[in-house]
Amino acid sequence: MVAHDRLAHQSRIVLRLGQMLLACGASSYRVKDSMAQLARAVGIEQHHAQVTYTEIVATAYANGTFRTELAEQRQMGVNADKIDRLSNYVDSLEGKSLAVEDVDAALDGIDRVPVLYGWLRNALASGLACAAFSFLNHGGVVECSAVAVAAFVGQLLRRWMMRHKMNHFGVWMACGAVAAAMYVFLVKAAGGLWGIPPTHQAGFISAILFLIPGFPLVTGIIDLIRQDFQAGISRLTYVAMLMISAGAAVWMVSLVFDWSVTPSYDYHLHVVALYSLRILASFVASFGFAMLFNSPPKVCAAAALIAMIINPLRLVLVEELGMASPGAVGLAALAAGLLATVVARRTRYSRVTLSVPAVVIMIPGVPLYRSLAYLNQGLVNSAVASLFTVLFTIVAIGVGLALSRMLTDQHWLVEQPRAVPKLDEESVRRW
Structure with missing residues (x-):
């Protein structure tokens, strides 16, 4: 023996x-x-x-x-x-x-x-990333400012609860409720103090975008593409439950405060200023999410550089050239995967830690949480439209990343046969 x-x-x-x-x-x-x-x-x-x-x-x-x-x-x-x-x-x-x-x-x-980042830097990364995400979702100065503070507080609470090993679904619901309520409080306070008109309500969904489980979502899609169905389905089920938990918090806050989830405000900027700020926002959002994934600063910067290239180009394809959003997202994800491969081959970083923060800012978190709020308000048509937007976009991200891996990794393109183990006769008799 x-x-x-x-x-x-x-x-x-x-x-x-x-x-x-x-x-x-x-x-x-x-x-x-x-x-x-x-x-x-x-x-x-x-x-x-x-x-x-x-x-x-x-x-x-x-x-x-x-x-x-x-x-x-x-x-x-x-x-x-x-x-x-x-x-x-x-x-x-x-x-x-x-x-x-x-x-x-x-x-x-x-x-x-x-872990590489203490509670303060971790929470600041969450606030800045969500504020940049809010700008990319057509949020103005009021929305971005309120989102930054609300996401900062929400991430502080999440880190404390996770350190005490609390149930993840309860954590996501509690942190979503706190961040959304904080946004409502800040906007109402700004209206009372400075007379800001009540046209900035919908930005409060951006305040909970730090709760998007982007890493398990992307790796779950990768598992499915690799035909690891048990891993992929269980991982995506976990992601769905987290999103439902956070969505329930959005619904509760919007119901209690009679808060709208439909935007009634948009910015109007010169095209040069607009895309300059979008490039900056893409960098900040991706860098912040990479920090939340506990990536080293060099990896955060590399992922953010990839994001600041692909995300503005995606927006150009949609807004200037009229391409369907899922198609543009798929092309951007393909570009992110190829660029991540180039960087990974010249460094000691892995493709997944470079590509996920770059593509996570393209996950339509706002339409997702907005669709859950629509469902609870009985607006079925609006909810279904938002949900299909989310599903097609997520599928496009998966297809783009899968194509990039197939083009650059022989093991992804051709399934390698596994040898069948055999035991000698002596071992068979012994067992």
Whole structure:
């Protein structure tokens, strides 16, 4: 049984890597591929894994025996910095043979790395990102200012609640309600103090856009495209539940304060000033969301540079050339994936940590939350129109990212056959 005992240690360390990646928000494909690479490095002949959003079932074969283990991962979140650290470590193992103890020590070191941003910088990133998002959604000075403060407060509350490991759906509902109510309070106060007219109501949806689960949404789409249906469906179900929780908060606030979710105000700027500000807003929004994903500053800047190229061009295609919005979004997502690949090949950053912050600002969060509010107000036609806009746009993002991966990654274009494990006759008799 010496061989099986040794395999138990090897399988455990590979499973630990999978759990760490899953806890950081990595896609099923990345988890399985990284586990297989580490398995080869520690002496496992073949490794097969089934990965969902919360569980890993893995079977390892070595020295004429095998071992199957199951692990449940209940820690859900996003940590792009650790995804890159773990991916870079796994990539460095190519052609190497390591002892389990050495791998364990390396994973301990990565696990001890603290989050990159404290509560203040994290909350400021949320406020600035949502304010920039508000401008991209035709918000003016009043909307952007109120959104920045409301999203700052909402993110402070979310970070505190997540640190105390509270239920995610309750966290999203509470933070959505607090941020939306804060926006209402600020606009009403501005009206009372400075006589600002009540035409800035709809901006309060932008105040909760920091609650858009953009990272699991994109990785869930990637899982589906890779035919990892269990992982993709469970991840997207989690995303849908979070959005419904935040949407319920929007509805409650709009009902209590009799607050409109339909815009009645828009800015009018010269085209040069408009697109200059849109370029700046795209950079700020993407940089802020990358910080919320715990990406290092250089990764945030790289993702923001990609966003400031693709997002204004998307708006030009829609507003100046009359292209349908989903088509423009798909082309922008394709461009984001290709640019992320170019940057990733010249750095130690992964494509997903570069592309997700760049495309997350194209996720139509305002129409999504507005559609939920319309449903609760009985405006079915308006709700259905908004929902279809959201669905087609999300599908376009997935198609664009998938095409970029197929064009640049042979493993995405051609499905690689997996060898069927076989045991020798002696092992069969023994078991």
